[in-house]
Amino acid sequence: MAPTACVSHAELCTIKQDYLDSLDHHGQVSSHGEDDLLQSRLTAKELVLDVLKKRATEVDVDHCGPGEEDAFYVADMGEVYRQHLRWKMNLGRVKPFYAVKCNPDPEVLRLMAQLGNGFDCASKSEIELALQAGIEPSRIIYAQPCKTKSYLRFAAEVGVKQMTFDNADELYKIKATFPDAELYLRILTDDSTSLCRLSMKFGASLDVAQQLLELAHQLELKVVGVSFHVGSGAEDPTAFLKAVQDARMVFDQAEEVGHELHTLDVGGGFCQSSFEKFAGILSDAIDSYFPPHIRIIAEPGRYYVASAFTLAANVIARRDVPDPLDPSRDAYMLYLNDGVYGNFSNIIFDHQHPVAQVLTRAADQPADRGSLNPATSENFSYSIWGPTCDGIDVISERIDLPGLLNAGDWLYFEDMGAYTKCSATRFNGFSDNHEVIYISSETGASALLNY
Numbered sequence: 001m002a003p004t005a006c007v008s009h010a011e012l013c014t015i016k017q018d019y020l021d022s023l024d025h026h027g028q029v030s031s032h033g034e035d036d037l038l039q040s041r042l043t044a045k046e047l048v049l050d051v052l053k054k055r056a057t058e059v060d061v062d063h064c065g066p067g068e069e070d071a072f073y074v075a076d077m078g079e080v081y082r083q084h085l086r087w088k089m090n091l092g093r094v095k096p097f098y099a100v101k102c103n104p105d106p107e108v109l110r111l112m113a114q115l116g117n118g119f120d121c122a123s124k125s126e127i128e129l130a131l132q133a134g135i136e137p138s139r140i141i142y143a144q145p146c147k148t149k150s151y152l153r154f155a156a157e158v159g160v161k162q163m164t165f166d167n168a169d170e171l172y173k174i175k176a177t178f179p180d181a182e183l184y185l186r187i188l189t190d191d192s193t194s195l196c197r198l199s200m201k202f203g204a205s206l207d208v209a210q211q212l213l214e215l216a217h218q219l220e221l222k223v224v225g226v227s228f229h230v231g232s233g234a235e236d237p238t239a240f241l242k243a244v245q246d247a248r249m250v251f252d253q254a255e256e257v258g259h260e261l262h263t264l265d266v267g268g269g270f271c272q273s274s275f276e277k278f279a280g281i282l283s284d285a286i287d288s289y290f291p292p293h294i295r296i297i298a299e300p301g302r303y304y305v306a307s308a309f310t311l312a313a314n315v316i317a318r319r320d321v322p323d324p325l326d327p328s329r330d331a332y333m334l335y336l337n338d339g340v341y342g343n344f345s346n347i348i349f350d351h352q353h354p355v356a357q358v359l360t361r362a363a364d365q366p367a368d369r370g371s372l373n374p375a376t377s378e379n380f381s382y383s384i385w386g387p388t389c390d391g392i393d394v395i396s397e398r399i400d401l402p403g404l405l406n407a408g409d410w411l412y413f414e415d416m417g418a419y420t421k422c423s424a425t426r427f428n429g430f431s432d433n434h435e436v437i438y439i440s441s442e443t444g445a446s447a448l449l450n451y
Contacts, residue, residue: 051439052359056410069314070338073310076309077111078446081440090276091298094282094298099120100126102302102304109129119141121140140160141299146166146202147163163178164185164265175220179220184224185223186203225261229267229299244286264294268298271303312412313338314410315336317407319332335386336395339387339394340393342386342431343424345419349419356395356399357411379402380400384396384399
């Protein structure tokens with residue numbers, strides 16, 4: 001198990017004060033209002049950067065033990081807290097059920113539980129993690145339309161009743177295994193503009209929805225809601241409007257059949273950059289088609305955690321090559337001790353494009369915040385590669401960075417909290433479990449987590 005650490009309140013206050021003292025002006029961190037949230041986020045980024053630098057400069061790559069220079073994270077629980085406030089300001093009617101698969105970090109789950117959120121789980125292990133976070137089974141939805149029989153028996157044993165289905169065989173399975181379950185019919189949506197399409201795998205089309213509702217009624221199973229998912233990393237906000245309209249139709253069909261539905265699950269697909277736009281369309285659609293007594297839940301994942309985790313990786317080697325765009329110029333290949341088989345798995349599985357930034361360079365130490373040696377401030381072209389002996393292990397095919405980097409220097413990558421650590425492998429013998437340093441840039445999160 002990789003070591004984890006929490007920066008103490010006193011240490012964080014020292015880092016924060018050092019940063020504030022270095023500025024001509026800066027507002028107090030606040031957790032009220034969109035402008036204040038933005039200001040808090042900007043301040044927090046600098047705090048994260050200071051913690052990253054402090055940890056990186058403590059490593060002597062020329063004398064450290066094996067693995068002491070491994071990649072590591074700084075996780076700001078204050079950013080998760082700010083995202084929760086942002087959710088409440090824009091989607092107050094919708095109760096979040098955090099998608100555990102996105103990042104099952106124990107501190108994230110602990111904060112989600114303290115915030116009163118539910119948990120979206122897809123397996124026995126994820127249900128166990130949610131229960132270990134101290135929540136009641138009623139705050140868990142087993143959002144997996146095609147479930148393993150033994151996992152269904154486990155869900156029955158621990159009292160996790162809410163679950164999804166989208167086909168007749170699943171209804172027969174649930175009838176035999178967990179007839180007291182509370183079921184959500186997952187319907188098909190148009191997710192053609194999403195980064196990760198899910199309707200190719202899950203969701204009942206509208207022309208079979210009524211048949212499934214009738215079969216559930218014949219089997220004396222309780223259907224309590226409808227669910228949909230417009231795809232992970234959704235890019236078209238109108239997909240929510242169409243899905244809500246379709247869900248309304250299925251609600252009406254269910255009532256005709258004899259079911260008493262009380263919940264709509266609008267799934268996930270929320271992103272940092274487009275959240276307010278999506279939330280506005282979704283909120284209007286919900287209020288237009290579903291009266292206040294209908295409970296609305298959602299399954300956000302990346303929305304909460306993507307921006308909360310920042311990864312630092314060490315440059316383990318450099319190779320000089322001709323610039324492929326201009327052979328008369330020099331370019332460089334950098335090799336890091338992390339790659340697409342590790343924490344950069346989001347490149348392959350989640351269609352992400354992490355952007356490298358320079359954290360520390362031996363030539364610059366000691367250096368002022370953000371300053372670069374004037375003699376090396378020129379931009380150089382790099383390709384960035386992971387540590388494995390596999391040609392697809394490439395992080396960036398081309399990027400310009402200031403200064404000439406060498407083995408032992410550190411790069412950092414923001415927005416690395418979603419589908420990264422959770423999908424890392426041990427391919428080629430490299431670790432899949434790296435240190436996480438936890439901080440909190442928000443007093444609200446600090447109070448909930450006792451930081």
